[in-house]
Amino acid sequence: VRCNHLPFLTALCLSQLGCADVLFERDPYALRGLDIVYSSQENMTFLVWRLREQVDPSRVRFELWQEGDYRPITLEDAPYAAAPYKCGAYYLCFQYQLSGEVSWPDGVLPVRSIHDELGVYGGSVPEYRRALRTFSAQPVALNRNEFIDPGRYDWFNVEGVPLERSYEYQLVASSADHNKGIPDEVCAAPVAGAWTTFDKLIAPQSGWVESPRCLVVRPQRTDGRSAEAQVVRLMPPSAELESEVQEYLPSERTPPPVYLYLTDLLIRSEERCKRAQREIERVIDTQMSQRAPGARRLGTFFPQDTVTGETRDGCQQASAQDYPVNQMLAVIKVEVERLAPQEVRVVVIYINNADLPPSPRVLTQLLELGWGIQSIPGARLYTLAIGSDSLLGLAAEGGFEWNERIGWRPIDDQTFMDDLTAWGQATLPFRTMDHTINTAVKIPRPQRSRREPLAFKLCASSDDVVGYQLGEMGRRVQAGFVFYPWPPQDVPRYYVAREPQILIPNKAYKRVKTTVTIEVCERFCNMPFRTAVGEIVQSWERDRRCLLAEAR
Amino acid sequence: MAWAGEARAEEVSAAEARPTIQDRFAPKAGLVYGQVLGMLHVRDDYYDTWGVGGEVGYFFVESLGVDVRVVSIQSSLAAEAIDLKERIGLTPDARPQDLWVLAGVRWAPGYGKLLMFGRWVQHLDPQLVAHGGVARADTGWFPMAHVAFSTMLHFKWGIKANIDLGASFQWEDRARGRVFSAGFAPSLGVGWGTTF
Numbered sequence: 001v002r003c004n005h006l007p008f009l010t011a012l013c014l015s016q017l018g019c020a021d022v023l024f025e026r027d028p029y030a031l032r033g034l035d036i037v038y039s040s041q042e043n044m045t046f047l048v049w050r051l052r053e054q055v056d057p058s059r060v061r062f063e064l065w066q067e068g069d070y071r072p073i074t075l076e077d078a079p080y081a082a083a084p085y086k087c088g089a090y091y092l093c094f095q096y097q098l099s100g101e102v103s104w105p106d107g108v109l110p111v112r113s114i115h116d117e118l119g120v121y122g123g124s125v126p127e128y129r130r131a132l133r134t135f136s137a138q139p140v141a142l143n144r145n146e147f148i149d150p151g152r153y154d155w156f157n158v159e160g161v162p163l164e165r166s167y168e169y170q171l172v173a174s175s176a177d178h179n180k181g182i183p184d185e186v187c188a189a190p191v192a193g194a195w196t197t198f199d200k201l202i203a204p205q206s207g208w209v210e211s212p213r214c215l216v217v218r219p220q221r222t223d224g225r226s227a228e229a230q231v232v233r234l235m236p237p238s239a240e241l242e243s244e245v246q247e248y249l250p251s252e253r254t255p256p257p258v259y260l261y262l263t264d265l266l267i268r269s270e271e272r273c274k275r276a277q278r279e280i281e282r283v284i285d286t287q288m289s290q291r292a293p294g295a296r297r298l299g300t301f302f303p304q305d306t307v308t309g310e311t312r313d314g315c316q317q318a319s320a321q322d323y324p325v326n327q328m329l330a331v332i333k334v335e336v337e338r339l340a341p342q343e344v345r346v347v348v349i350y351i352n353n354a355d356l357p358p359s360p361r362v363l364t365q366l367l368e369l370g371w372g373i374q375s376i377p378g379a380r381l382y383t384l385a386i387g388s389d390s391l392l393g394l395a396a397e398g399g400f401e402w403n404e405r406i407g408w409r410p411i412d413d414q415t416f417m418d419d420l421t422a423w424g425q426a427t428l429p430f431r432t433m434d435h436t437i438n439t440a441v442k443i444p445r446p447q448r449s450r451r452e453p454l455a456f457k458l459c460a461s462s463d464d465v466v467g468y469q470l471g472e473m474g475r476r477v478q479a480g481f482v483f484y485p486w487p488p489q490d491v492p493r494y495y496v497a498r499e500p501q502i503l504i505p506n507k508a509y510k511r512v513k514t515t516v517t518i519e520v521c522e523r524f525c526n527m528p529f530r531t532a533v534g535e536i537v538q539s540w541e542r543d544r545r546c547l548l549a550e551a552r
Numbered sequence: 553m554a555w556a557g558e559a560r561a562e563e564v565s566a567a568e569a570r571p572t573i574q575d576r577f578a579p580k581a582g583l584v585y586g587q588v589l590g591m592l593h594v595r596d597d598y599y600d601t602w603g604v605g606g607e608v609g610y611f612f613v614e615s616l617g618v619d620v621r622v623v624s625i626q627s628s629l630a631a632e633a634i635d636l637k638e639r640i641g642l643t644p645d646a647r648p649q650d651l652w653v654l655a656g657v658r659w660a661p662g663y664g665k666l667l668m669f670g671r672w673v674q675h676l677d678p679q680l681v682a683h684g685g686v687a688r689a690d691t692g693w694f695p696m697a698h699v700a701f702s703t704m705l706h707f708k709w710g711i712k713a714n715i716d717l718g719a720s721f722q723w724e725d726r727a728r729g730r731v732f733s734a735g736f737a738p739s740l741g742v743g744w745g746t747t748f
Contacts (some may be wrong), residue, residue: 019595019596019597019733019734019735020595020596020598020644020733020734021596021646021731021732021733022596022597022644022645022646023641023644023645023728024636024642024643024644024645025642025644025727026641026643026647027641027642027643028636028642030637030640030641030642030643031641032641062609084579112638119634119637119638120638121637121638121641122638122639122640122641123640124641160690160721229743373579466647508620
């Protein structure tokens with residue numbers, strides 16, 4: 001702060017009003033951050049400098065100290081010319097290059113800027129650096145050889161020097177096999193005029209993998225001349241892989257059941273009793289026909305008088321009565337044998353509304369019926385009890401287990417019918433899982449694969465997978481990250497251990513998927529491959545991992 | 553003795569012989585005036601700054617008026633700052649200004665006249681001036697104030713001149729934030745006015 005011009009101003013300063021309060025700062029048009037880099041590889045001196053981003057580049061020109069004085073330079077004439085470009089958060093960058101190694105005397109600013117109105121600006125002290133190698137390449141093919149990542153190493157980028165320039169490439173023939181030989185010895189010379197510019201990835205012409213190739217990369221000069229420095233690398237194709245998660249859900253069958261009613265009611269009104277029987281049977285018959293097509297009703301069975309042998313009407317429950325167990329078993333056996341060889345669910349529906357424990361005689365007959373059904377080959381018993389809660393509980397104590405129980409309510413109670421319907425929905429149809437330990441599950445080619453695989457790896461599978469087999473007649477192999485040859489004209493298989501599910505009620509049936517993740521190699525299986533995380537694996541065959549599947 | 557007294561009377565100067573009671577030569581109530589002005593802005597910011605502009609004003613009553621002033625500013629770096637700029641690229645963080653737009657009041661508490669060189673009478677007003685407004689630099693607009701001790705000189709045919717001894721107060725937006733600065737801003741204006 002200076003306050004010495006006039007007494008008046010001094011008085012202002014002394015009265016704490018302050019003056020201009022000036023600090024000096026780098027002018028937006030003054031050079032800052034001048035990087036001077038000599039590249040031995042390119043035998044060229046690179047100059048990069050910055051102005052603040054708010055400058056108008058059309059109003060500024062630059063002079064270079066040459067032969068003892070500042071002389072104007074034209075940035076467009078540089079070997080690697082670039083329009084002013086934004087660099088960093090607040091700057092505009094400019095660049096210029098000189099052939100060979102150039103240095104300047106101490107105390108001389110190599111470059112200065114000149115604003116067309118505000119005049120000459122000096123700049124900050126330059127930073128000199130030397131680099132043996134300023135660009136290189138480590139190419140790898142990607143995405144089934146549709147692209148090549150040249151793996152370009154850029155010294156300027158690594159060192160934070162914002163140089164702007166493009167690169168160009170050629171794929172030339174190699175006299176050695178894929179990925180074999182020393183580049184300088186086996187790679188053909190690039191052809192003038194056959195260079196192609198690339199940005200980050202190279203998109204070569206399809207079919208380039210059919211013969212051994214080398215990749216030549218060099219910077220693209222803007223002055224019409226050819227860059228002398230170039231890098232030559234072997235360009236092997238990449239392993240062409242495909243992976244897939246395959247699911248297996250065993251198929252299921254719904255064999256039709258057979259069913260019969262055992263009616264043992266105690267209702268004084270015959271009309272009301274018959275109505276109750278009709279309503280219950282109507283609802284269950286409807287569920288059977290709708291949800292288990294082909295279900296066969298074997299009839300309604302009533303107790304018989306123990307003395308006369310007459311069949312009762314099922315409405316006047318008595319202590320001395322017998323069910324025609326043998327007759328019922330005979331009917332069931334005929335029907336089960338008719339449906340052989342498939343197994344048949346035999347549904348016994350016992351209807352008893354009395355709020356009394358069933359007689360030991362009836363319990364014994366029910367047990368006989370159950371044992372009899374289970375002794376029929378192919379028959380599987382299912383029991384449904386419709387009755388009072390106390391009766392049903394006591395029946396269980398007598399040694400007879402109900403598969404399902406529905407409490408008795410007045411026949412006019414809609415919830416009673418609703419419960420019968422709900423039973424039908426939860427139970428019907430009975431489902432059988434179509435799977436055994438010997439069921440061979442095929443591993444087809446992944447859907448996205450383009451040609452017959454050469455080899456595959458078993459990457460992951462559910463715990464219930466117990467073994468793999470190479471083709472229908474192939475040997476059994478273990479899961480693990482090793483590769484196996486893909487069976488010619490066939491597919492691999494695997495086997496799954498599952499708890500059998502035979503004639504299981506609808507809602508109790510369990511559907512469990514088995515998953516197997518495979519990775520197939522279609523070509524170039526011993527060539528390099530870059531994983532999704534950027535790791536370059538030199539050979540898919542020699543690496544135990546699944547390289548694609550792991551990224552999923 | 554009588555001869556001596558006559559002699560003294562003959563020695564009374566022409567000035568003393570002028571009338572001492574006179575109507576105001578340039579009443580300002582209802583005065584509308586305009587002027588062009590030149591200005592310096594001195595605040596030790598390493599810039600040489602001057603400006604030209606215009607001002608129009610109106611006096612409601614004899615002692616109070618308002619005016620609007622627009623000044624185009626020219627700033628150039630001082631020699632020592634140019635040396636720094638060309639050697640290492642440093643320039644003051646106070647950016648050169650190019651325009652002031654001000655409006656304010658003029659308070660004229662008095663009126664006077666001076667006998668100049670014993671030959672003519674100069675009529676004048678001492679005035680206090682206060683302006684508020686904005687200034688423009690390449691960083692944008694920022695607020696400023698301007699106060700001055702001013703003398704308005706009145707000539708024949710409505711011609712007027714203003715001599716302002718002013719001070720500027722500015723709040724500039726710079727890279728380090730808003731910075732207060734003050735400066736000396738004398739100006740000289742010449743114009744014409746008439747009363748309605």
